[in-house]
Amino acid sequence: MRRLPFRRLVSLATLAVLGVATAGTTAACGDDESATGASGPVTLRLGYFPNITHAPAVVGVEKGIFTEKLGSDVTLETKTFNAGPAAIEAIFSGALDATYIGPNPTVNAFSKSKGQAVRVISGAASGGVALVVKPEITTVDQLRGKKIATPQLGNTQDVAVRYWLKQKGLRTTKEGGGDVTIVPQENAQTVETFTSGAVDGAWVPEPFVSRLVNAGGRVLVDERDLWPDKKFVITNLIVSTKFLKAHPDVVKKLVEGQVAANEFVNSKPDESHQAVSAHIGKITGKPLDLKLIKQAWPTLEFTNDPIASSLKAGLDHAVAVELTQPVSLDGLYDLTYLNEVLKAQGRTEVVQP
Numbered sequence: 226m227r228r229l230p231f232r233r234l235v236s237l238a239t240l241a242v243l244g245v246a247t248a249g250t251t252a253a254c255g256d257d258e259s260a261t262g263a264s265g266p267v268t269l270r271l272g273y274f275p276n277i278t279h280a281p282a283v284v285g286v287e288k289g290i291f292t293e294k295l296g297s298d299v300t301l302e303t304k305t306f307n308a309g310p311a312a313i314e315a316i317f318s319g320a321l322d323a324t325y326i327g328p329n330p331t332v333n334a335f336s337k338s339k340g341q342a343v344r345v346i347s348g349a350a351s352g353g354v355a356l357v358v359k360p361e362i363t364t365v366d367q368l369r370g371k372k373i374a375t376p377q378l379g380n381t382q383d384v385a386v387r388y389w390l391k392q393k394g395l396r397t398t399k400e401g402g403g404d405v406t407i408v409p410q411e412n413a414q415t416v417e418t419f420t421s422g423a424v425d426g427a428w429v430p431e432p433f434v435s436r437l438v439n440a441g442g443r444v445l446v447d448e449r450d451l452w453p454d455k456k457f458v459i460t461n462l463i464v465s466t467k468f469l470k471a472h473p474d475v476v477k478k479l480v481e482g483q484v485a486a487n488e489f490v491n492s493k494p495d496e497s498h499q500a501v502s503a504h505i506g507k508i509t510g511k512p513l514d515l516k517l518i519k520q521a522w523p524t525l526e527f528t529n530d531p532i533a534s535s536l537k538a539g540l541d542h543a544v545a546v547e548l549t550q551p552v553s554l555d556g557l558y559d560l561t562y563l564n565e566v567l568k569a570q571g572r573t574e575v576v577q578p
Contacts, residue, residue, distance in 0.1 A: 267475055268300045269468075272312045272324030275305050275508045276412070277431040277501060277521050278353045278459045282325040284497050285486030287504035294482035299475055305508055307411045308377035309333075316343060316465050323464040323479060325349055327381030328536040329543055331463055336552040344469055344559040346476060347483045348531035348575075349460040353524045354382060356389075356446040357419075357437035358426035363445075365393045369404050374418060374427035378409040379548050381459065381539065385448060386428035388542035397546070413509075416440055430459065431521035432513060439517070449524070456526065457535035469559070477562040484566050487527045494522065529567065533558060533578035554578075 271291070273282035285291045292301055304321060306312040309330025315321035316334060323346075334343045362368065368390070375383035378399060387397045387407060396403040408424055412433045418424045420440050427437060428446075438444065449455040462483055469476050490497040498518045506512030536554075543549040557578075564574040 266298055266300065267472055268302055269295065269472075269475055269479065270302045270304065270320065270322045271479070272304050272306055272315060272321050272326070274307065274325065275505045276433075277518060278350050278525065279325050280490050280497065280501055280525070281349045281460075281483060281486040281527055283504050284490050284500045285482055287500040288486075288489065290486045290489060291479065291482040294485060295475065295478045299478065307413075308380040310377050310379055316463075321465070322468040323462065323476075325460050325462055327460060328458050328539045329379065329381040329384045329549075331461060331557075332536065332540045332543065332552070332554070333379065333549060334463070335554065335557050336549060340553070340556050341466060343463045343557075344466055345461050345463050345531050345533075345536075345557055346469075346559055347462040347480055347563045348458060348529050349462055349483065349487070349527065351456045351459055351526045351528055351532060352449050353431040353434070353459055353521065354385070354429070354448040355434045355444045355524075356386060356426060356428045356448075357434055357442040358445045360441060360443050362425065362443075365390075365395070365445075368426070369395060371425035372406045372408050372423070374408045374410050374415045374424045374429070376409065376412050376429060378407075379543075380409075382428045382430065383407065383409060384539060384543045384546060384548055387546040387548070389428075389446065389451070391546055399548070431524060432517050434524070435517050435521045439520075447524070452535060452538075456532055457539075458532040459525075461531045461536075473562075477565070480562040481566050484529055484563070484570070487529055490527050498522070529563060530575045531558065531560075 273279045309326045312324045312326050313330045313334045395405050397407050415427045416436050502512045502515050544551050560575050560577050567574050
């Protein structure tokens with residue numbers, strides 16, 4: 226098995242605002258035994274969001290694809306999140322080994338840990354994000370003085386709307402001031418606050434775009450229109466470098482699961498719709514409406530390519546809106562296992578950034 230370049234891990238204790246609940250998880254795999262790469266049973270703690278933009282993860286868990294690929298010696302434990310910053314806190318705390326996540330929290334994790342904490346090992350999805358507003362709002366200028374919801378301060382959609390508004394000459398602040406008030410809140414809240422009039426719009430991922438449209442909203446901006454070839458990373462798969470060093474064989478199996486999950490969602494859309502509906506129902510207590518899933522599905526492309534150029538652009542956007550500092554992304558991507566899996570299947574490999 227190859228040995229990956231691995232510089233000394235910096236202390237992450239000072240980074241953590243670590244009130245993250247870790248109920249349902251076992252002790253961190255970063256203990257002495259697993260850190261030395263000892264053989265024997267391994268637990269992989271995998272995070273993802275109950276969103277359509279995380280369909281490869283949702284379907285991979287629901288259909289047992291990850292469990293099959295990981296094999297009998299690996300126990301899969303899963304944890305769901307509303308937005309990226311909370312998942313990154315779990316990575317930093319040692320409560321999570323890998324997670325599906327958006328590009329901006331990925332960059333933040335890499336930056337705050339001085340390039341040590343995480344590696345991107347695969348893409349997952351592109352697209353599936355829009356700004357939905359009240360029907361009477363038809364121009365950007367009409368957003369002045371309005372309230373726009375995002376999933377969480379500093380998450381991918383939060384950066385996207387702030388940067389887009391800045392490009393249009395409208396100012397925002399982290400504290401909720403400026404020309405347009407940004408209101409970070411859980412996605413599950415947003416439909417209620419939108420219909421009640423507490424917010425005037427939201428820059429959100431699917432299925433919340435479709436939910437807001439069905440609640441009377443209109444799409445003012447389809448984020449695909451802001452990117453070259455309408456492609457931008459909305460979800461990629463990252464792993465902690467500590468786990469990667471300790472268990473490279475498990476990470477390769479996880480990548481095999483990701484590739485197989487994407488093959489499933491692309492080749493069996495109807496069955497995937499059912500799996501997404503059922504699995505989100507298990508998490509939220511109510512299956513997601515199949516009509517809603519079918520409405521949202523065409524706005525997404527499920528791809529193993531992490532579309533690194535769009536992540537770099539997203540970093541530039543976050544710097545522009547003063548949510549992060551410039552940082553080199555050298556070493557962020559390790560697509561070795563992804564390309565090994567793709568090559569073995571006779572598929573086109575992804576260019577290593």
